[in-house]
Amino acid sequence: MGLKLAISGKGGVGKSTLAGMFAQLAAQEGWRVLAVDADPAASLAATLGMPEEERRKIVPLAERRALIEERTGAKVRQYGQIFKLNPDVADIAEKESAFFRGIHLLVLGAIERGGSGCACPENVVLRELVADVILNKKDCVILDMEAGLEHLGRATARGVDLLLVVAEPSNRAVEVCESIRRLAGEAGIGRIAVVGNKVAGPADEEFLRKACEGASWSACPAYAGYLGGLPFDEVIQRADRENRSVFDVAPPELLERFRQLWEQVKAKAAGQSGTADGRG
Ligand SMILES: Nc1ncnc2c1ncn2[C@@H]1O[C@H](COP(=O)(O)OP(=O)(O)OP(=O)(O)O)[C@@H](O)[C@H]1O
Ligand SMILES: [Mg+2]
Numbered sequence: 028m029g030l031k032l033a034i035s036g037k038g039g040v041g042k043s044t045l046a047g048m049f050a051q052l053a054a055q056e057g058w059r060v061l062a063v064d065a066d067p068a069a070s071l072a073a074t075l076g077m078p079e080e081e082r083r084k085i086v087p088l089a090e091r092r093a094l095i096e097e098r099t100g101a102k103v104r105q106y107g108q109i110f111k112l113n114p115d116v117a118d119i120a121e122k123e124s125a126f127f128r129g130i131h132l133l134v135l136g137a138i139e140r141g142g143s144g145c146a147c148p149e150n151v152v153l154r155e156l157v158a159d160v161i162l163n164k165k166d167c168v169i170l171d172m173e174a175g176l177e178h179l180g181r182a183t184a185r186g187v188d189l190l191l192v193v194a195e196p197s198n199r200a201v202e203v204c205e206s207i208r209r210l211a212g213e214a215g216i217g218r219i220a221v222v223g224n225k226v227a228g229p230a231d232e233e234f235l236r237k238a239c240e241g242a243s244w245s246a247c248p249a250y251a252g253y254l255g256g257l258p259f260d261e262v263i264q265r266a267d268r269e270n271r272s273v274f275d276v277a278p279p280e281l282l283e284r285f286r287q288l289w290e291q292v293k294a295k296a297a298g299q300s301g302t303a304d305g306r307g
Contacts, residue, residue: 235256
């Protein structure tokens with residue numbers, strides 16, 4: 028039922044670029060796509076190629092006070108209130124998402140952190156919403172997340188078909204992958220794969236492959252392998268600067284790389300094993 032993909036990794040590694048590409052490839056295949064921007068520094072709309080005027084109109088859900096108050100029965104930013112911990116959110120994805128290029132886009136926005144397990148009304152609505160789209164929708168759901176796994180409660184984590192962790196060839200990025208893997212294990216995510224990005228040559232590829240095939244990775248029962256690396260490409264950088272989607276400007280070879288990766292991601296999400304590098 029559906030395809031539930033979460034994408035995480037260190038800041039700037041290319042999570043949103045990948046999420047935007049997958050959303051467009053999935054939509055092209057006829058999936059009903061719900062793209063969820065769960066990164067406080069929202070940029071998924073941009074990677075979908077949404078023009079700036081249109082992007083500016085999107086009010087992140089965390090800032091929709093009236094909606095949050097209506098659903099939880101509580102006033103935002105007042106402490107010590109009793110409110111609904113299971114607000115009705117089933118219609119939110121449909122009603123409150125932006126619709127662009129056949130993709131429904133939900134921007135969650137930032138929540139002030141009141142410690143872990145913060146039960147402020149905003150957080151309760153967002154958590155319930157993410158749980159609802161992961162557990163109940165038949166769509167292709169693509170979650171663009173920051174390096175933490177905020178928003179994913181235990182039950183929700185189990186509904187994620189694949190957590191794709193993006194790594195660039197740097198020690199820091201690889202370390203972040205490892206901490207995400209630990210968090211994912213604790214959260215109960217069933218399947219994790221790593222994809223490399225900004226790979227500038229064979230040495231980069233070798234570095235990533237070694238880092239993602241070490242003992243700590245093979246000891247992880249959820250680990251589904253390293254899917255290979257996407258090249259560093261100026262076209263991708265330029266697309267960002269020109270406010271365009273990579274999907275629109277990528278030459279056929281580059282688009283093909285993304286397509287191949289998307290096929291690997293779908294196969295992994297469906298629980299099919301491949302060769303270690305997934306290209307078999
Ligand atoms: N393969 C690539 N080659 C060249 N540039 C890339 C590549 N992938 C991503 N970039 C560039 O790197 C920058 C960061 O990409 P992106 O916003 O997708 O990363 P992110 O992980 O979502 O970042 P953040 O953590 O800030 O949300 C962008 O300018 C993007 O164009
Ligand atoms: Mg991003």
